[in-house]
Amino acid sequence: MSYALELPEMPPLFGSARDWSRELLLSLAAGTFLGLTGPFGSYRNTSHLGVLAYWVGTTLYGALLLGLTVRPAIGLGRRRGFPPWGTFGPSLLLAAIPLSLGCHVIAARLWPQSVARIGLLGWYGQTLVISLPLALGYLAGTRPGTVSAPRPAPVPDATAGPKSRCAIAPAFWQRLPPDLGRDLVALQMEDHYVRVHTANGSALVLLPLRQAVAELPSSLGMQTHRSWWVCHHAVTGTVRDGRNLRLRLKTGVEAPISRNNVASVRAAGLLAPERP
Structure with a gap:
């Protein structure tokens, strides 16, 4: 969706x-x-x-x-x-x-x-x-x-875990359709837009990535690439493609890891043991 x-x-x-x-x-x-x-x-x-x-x-x-x-x-x-x-x-x-x-x-x-x-x-x-x-x-x-656009009222999501909702400003959720729920998975920069990935789908919002990240608690996730930010709880594994590393998320989306961020991602415990 x-x-x-x-x-x-x-x-x-x-x-x-x-x-x-x-x-x-x-x-x-x-x-x-x-x-x-x-x-x-x-x-x-x-x-x-x-x-x-x-x-x-x-x-x-x-x-x-x-x-x-x-x-x-x-x-x-x-x-x-x-x-x-x-x-x-x-x-x-x-x-x-x-x-x-x-x-x-x-x-x-x-x-x-x-x-x-x-x-x-x-x-x-x-x-x-x-x-x-x-x-x-x-x-x-x-x-x-x-332009003024109607903002959907926050809808409680019973499937969202507490880690995905903790301390997130209400204004962040008000930009998204209610059907996406509140189980945040990742943010992906696309030109001037940010694609917000949740467990239910994704939506494009005209917003700089740095502003979207600033609205989220630092303990919730981290930026793995200049155009990607991921939630800690959404990471399920690691994918290696030659010298490139990606994080596999629970929705099947794969977020790249830039070489400059490999050390910080490893320190955060997000790099799973590699499999053949």
Whole structure:
């Protein structure tokens, strides 16, 4: 039996309709402001109406392009566990290439003599400066949010042993469906989620493994791997696969033991005598 329960949620990769409406309106306002002020010497070109049309059109084009590239790159990086700045910088640098080329082509048709004096590298730098505030808005908008979800009331489980329930905070159990019972077996990290294994099945909870472990008493179990924590009472044996060791749990699940944790697992008495 397996469940998926999400309390916090990540924003959509490509944003919601409300996000797009807000960003296009802001881009329209920014383009109007740039068209009236004429930065980078554009105020000297043709009529004021032409300058205004250029800046409004290019800012809307930039909002569309960045929204389809930078925003999903940041969101995908967050879901994969990468720091936001690690995906923000490269995605902006890459997206600015087609953005600067598109703006250069439009400007060259409007003001060929003026554009000829600016090299492609300079045009690329100007594009980065103009698009940076919008990209920073995507960086702030892709932060994980929270949603309210009904929490099931704790249900007593007659099959749960006292060792599996001792001193565990009620908030830990409230994240799980009642059908899973209260006989905790192990925690397994899966990206930003933790799969909680019990004697009745498992469930996914959007929660860092370190936070889940912090809610459990230290005497109940231990971390055997950077992505695994096991209950002492749930260990039934040891499995060796070459140089790799795993703990067999009472549900049949096998938890790996990292080499750095072999000594501590052995000291805890969890390594059973090996069999041929």
